[in-house]
Amino acid sequence: MLKFTKMQGIGNDYIYFDGIHQNVPMNKTFIQRISDRHYGIGSDGMIVILPSSHCDFKMRMFNLDGSEAKMCGNGIRCFSKFVYDHHLTDKTYLEIETLGGIKKVWLTLDNQEVTMVKVDMGKPILETKDIPCLFDKKTMINEAIEINGNIYHLTSLSMGNPHTVMFVDNLDFDIKKIGPFLEKHDMFPESVNTEFVQVVDRQHLKMRVWERGSGETKACGTGACACMYASYLLGLCDRDVFVDLLGGRLHITYEDGHIFMEGEAKRIFEGIINEEDFYV
Numbered sequence: 001m002l003k004f005t006k007m008q009g010i011g012n013d014y015i016y017f018d019g020i021h022q023n024v025p026m027n028k029t030f031i032q033r034i035s036d037r038h039y040g041i042g043s044d045g046m047i048v049i050l051p052s053s054h055c056d057f058k059m060r061m062f063n064l065d066g067s068e069a070k071m072c073g074n075g076i077r078c079f080s081k082f083v084y085d086h087h088l089t090d091k092t093y094l095e096i097e098t099l100g101g102i103k104k105v106w107l108t109l110d111n112q113e114v115t116m117v118k119v120d121m122g123k124p125i126l127e128t129k130d131i132p133c134l135f136d137k138k139t140m141i142n143e144a145i146e147i148n149g150n151i152y153h154l155t156s157l158s159m160g161n162p163h164t165v166m167f168v169d170n171l172d173f174d175i176k177k178i179g180p181f182l183e184k185h186d187m188f189p190e191s192v193n194t195e196f197v198q199v200v201d202r203q204h205l206k207m208r209v210w211e212r213g214s215g216e217t218k219a220c221g222t223g224a225c226a227c228m229y230a231s232y233l234l235g236l237c238d239r240d241v242f243v244d245l246l247g248g249r250l251h252i253t254y255e256d257g258h259i260f261m262e263g264e265a266k267r268i269f270e271g272i273i274n275e276e277d278f279y280v
């Protein structure tokens, strides 16, 4: 039997397992089945809490298609709430090991309950070779790219995971017509998360996201950071903005070369599953 907690960060929902005290399967079959919204628990994917040799904890994150990502912004906020709520720590400052590097996290408590979490998301990575993005220039900043007969202006960067950002006048369109194409495009050898951002004013962005391995989600923390930095690079916003996503709002700031993200983290329900039920 496996205990789990379903949690969400502004609607970006994952299934969280304590992988310190139980042996959590991390294979595609299991992840796809438990993430399925009809045949499983239902989520955007799975996140596992693990011990770390040099940090407080280690986070591993998997999209609903079973692919593993190096970093997850909404996920690390809920991860941090999980470890506090489950008494795996009593610290309100944590360092979390991720495949995208060590992330510093600050918890805000209200009546001993974690409500908000701030994360140092690190430095945005612009070099195309490091995103990775196959492109004939060192960076891809507002470059005109032809896709399926249409020209899109893309700004690509990594926040530990790959993102490409497109500016739009309004967000009311079918992103399924563009997201999957970019997700599979040869230009992104490790695929890509695609964000569509509308600049409301210099302190306010609105966005939608087509996530690598999960499709459109209600929110993407690393994606919100990518949108903020792309907008800042193009002189379209200040260093301190609010980003509104389908599932809620994030506070994103750019200080000393690092991007900081602050937002809520919420538990939805706890449960126990019989692992065997998800292999049939």
Ligand SMILES: N[C@H](CCC[C@H](N)C(=O)O)C(=O)O
Binding pocket: 012, 063, 068, 069, 070, 071, 072, 073, 074, 075, 161, 162, 193, 211, 212, 213, 214, 217, 219, 220, 221, 222, 223
């Ligand atoms: N939803 C996550 C991002 C998941 C990224 C994942 N789709 C990938 O990079 O493969 C977030 O809040 O940052």
